[in-house]
Amino acid sequence: MGTEHIARSFRAAACDIDFEWPTVNLLEACARYGIALEDVAYLAANENPFGPSPRATAAAIESLSRAAVYPSPSLRYDELRNEYADVRGALARYCGVDADMIMPGPGSETVLRYVTQVFLDPGDEVVAAPESYSGHPWASQIMGAAVTYVPLVDYRFDIDGFLAAVTERTKMVWLCSPNNPTGTIITDAELHRLLDNVPPTTVVVCDQAYQELVDDPAWGDGTQYLLGGHRNVVVLRTMSKSFALAGLRMGYAIADPAVCALIDRIREPYYVSGPACAATLAALEDREWSADVVAKLIAARRFVSAALTDLGCQVVPSQCNFVLVDTGVDADDLYERLLRRGIVVRSGSIWGYTTHLRISMGTDEENRRLIAALTAELAG
Template identity: 40%
Template sequence: MMGNRESEIGKAGEAWAEALAMPAVRGLRAYDPGHDLVALRRRFAPGGLVELGSNENPYGPSPRAREAAAVALDELHRYPDPLGGDLKRALAAKHDVDAAQIILGNGSHELLMQLAQVFAGPGVDVVMSQFGFAVYAIATQAVGANLRVAPALPCEAGMPRGHDLDAIAAAITPATRLVYLANPNNPTGTWFAHDAFAAFLARVPGDTLVVVDEAYAEIADAPDFGSALPLLAAHRNLVVTRTFSKAYALAGLRVGYAIAHPDVIALLERVRESFNVNAVALAAAGAALGDDDWLRDTLAANATQRAALAAGLRERGWRVSPSQTNFLLVEFGGHTARIEQGLLERGVVLRPMGGYGLPQCSRISVGNAAENRALLAALDEFASDSGLVATDEHGVAR
């Protein structure tokens, strides 16, 4: 009898399991990483794949972080510090806050999910911007909350597809408990000015949490950009998340953090998984945080290469959005899918943007000088082989 039952379950397949899931989860789509990078690495010779799809720091982590990670390996048989005390204290000193205002996460992704888990649910509104980071929508839908998406700035604006703070404010309702923003924003690379955000925050009701995702904040150097961190003291409904995956080049270790009012952090701690940040990550992040010289040098290299790559793409006729990150959003129009595939065949990985509602664009990480040259060379080769010509939105050659 059991064999027959298992057979019936097998026939039902995913539909059987889905029927057991909560309604909110049934409507979810899993996070799309863009490509199976492990398979691609195996396909190309060692070092032959140019990976420009995941916004990683191509220069690698601080030597101090490497050394600290190596030392931590001797204690792999021990559980990590469940409180992350040393790293919290280092972060508190760096940002001039109390350690009770900090929670650590397995990357900032985990914290963004936990914020929805704690503060949203059925009957609650969550607001985000069009073209905002995909995790905001996933976090909202996973808890059965109602997602309200504010329209982004128009393409012809100074910050094309960037956050429209007025539209976001207008989307807030009495049922809104969370607003997700990214500054600078992934995947557009755009940013909003510190003064504009301060004015926006003053308009938000005190019982609505505003989450500012600053994954790329260390990279931003525009004169009008400013972190939301200085506003924390005056706004108990403000939450700022950051990560060591981007500027600090520790993407493989997955460690992030949030800074907020101690009462907010205490609630998040109730759902935090025990030992959620591993011992190697804790050690490496703490060491990286103290290496200001290395951070300054790697950020300078990124700024130089970002400008050079943007210039090279524009010289070839492609539209490049302004960016304060370590990536560029490039508009290839109707050629996008062909270009992405053509470059992939030549060992260069870009990030498709169809899942973000931007099928006419590709997101390109800023690599080192050699990687950026390889990208432009592959693009030139593909253009020559296929007769590709950059065109505007009407199909007219630029």
């Protein structure tokens, strides 16, 4: 018997997001094509190939000696510890805001779900772009909200389209800048126009997961608008990308203290792990490492973008650690052909980009291997 009879009674039944765990596919693909896992170049999840600061790794390992106690606050081992408060303080200093404007959580994916839990009720409307991070509409639909989709124009958020879609029932607007999967930004002028024209009761979530990788001075930072008095702005950021702590799970919201207090009320009591807190504190201190990694990722994005352009592909200018590229051929087919060579990327077809690939930056060796494989596959 199927589960339809049960699913009908859950809000989850309203979710129209299709998601497949990529690792399951990968294991199947390796078996299918006889590829050893260690020979796979996995350029599909926008991870950081350079890894975290060794100081962050050491701090996480050291914290394991306290694995028997809840992370925070705790009183054992002759010491009162409150890693959670320490992390809030360190992130606040890093972002240039007060600690009561920071709300950490186990990954920004989880934090964005808290934001929807705080604000959304069944029947509410939210506005989002279909060619953006699927976690936004997904979390909204789980709360029973209806999503109005406003497609990107030329790979960029359509600010006029968003403004036209906002009604008095719109509770939330989802922005992503730079955007996953296009790598494009919302400029300061565009953000300004949007924020000046949405009602103050509409929450504007600016997902800035890739913010450290932006080098375009035209980019608009949601935090500045929040600090400038737009109390309806919620910025989402993460330690997963530039700081390479994706596996430890640490993300955060920057928001009005009242919004942070609401999230604090609904979050689980012991929800960020001790190792994640310890690694975050150490990573934020090791600025030399993070600056070096960001420089390497930007250099990789320039190298890959230029090489793909030389191959005759249309590269969407990216401000992230991935690029979206129009190869001119069927994306699902090219994805499969690269998979056969042990290179895993994302096909753009899930976002309606049927001739595009989204390629995460790898190590120099992986990037060169990718370009060689695409050169062979696209020849003729």
